[in-house]
Amino acid sequence: MKTLGRYDRVDLPELGLRNIHAKVDTGAFRCSLHCQSVKIIDGELEFILLDEEHPEFTGHPFRAKHFHEREIKNSFGESEKRFVITTTLTIHGETFEADFSLSNRGSLKFPILLGRRILQKRFLIDVTQRNLSYKEKFKNKKTTKKRT
Secondary structure (H helix, E strand, C coil): CEEECCEEEEEEHHHCEEEEEEEEECCCCCEEEEEEEEEEECCEEEEEECCCCCCCCCCCEEEECCEEEEEEECCCCCEEEEEEEEEEEEECCEEEEEEEEEECCCCCCCCEEEEHHHHCCCEEECCCCCCHHHHHHHHHHHHHHHHC
């Protein structure tokens, strides 16, 4: 079993996002993804990821045919309705599907929150560490370049 620290960088390949900062939060049940301007158009969910201050921001609207709405408690214990999408997540070289609630995390340091639902039975968490997957990714790239 691979180890994650308190935060890392992850990829969301279906959404075109690479090396995005993510906070590991074993207190949260689900994952959350920072977005803005969420609306339903012709039965599809349209949303814009990140915000203008983020270096990966494109302003490109994404559309999801498969989504649902769920009551989710925020960090203050207050329930709110959020849209949830399923997309692929890559971390530590593993790619798997994960549900992400879409919320405005603009006031928070990390645009992605990884909850315990996807962490358990996949990763050990060592809160004294950080960016373990990201460091491993670039260590492997350097090793591959040296062989060629």
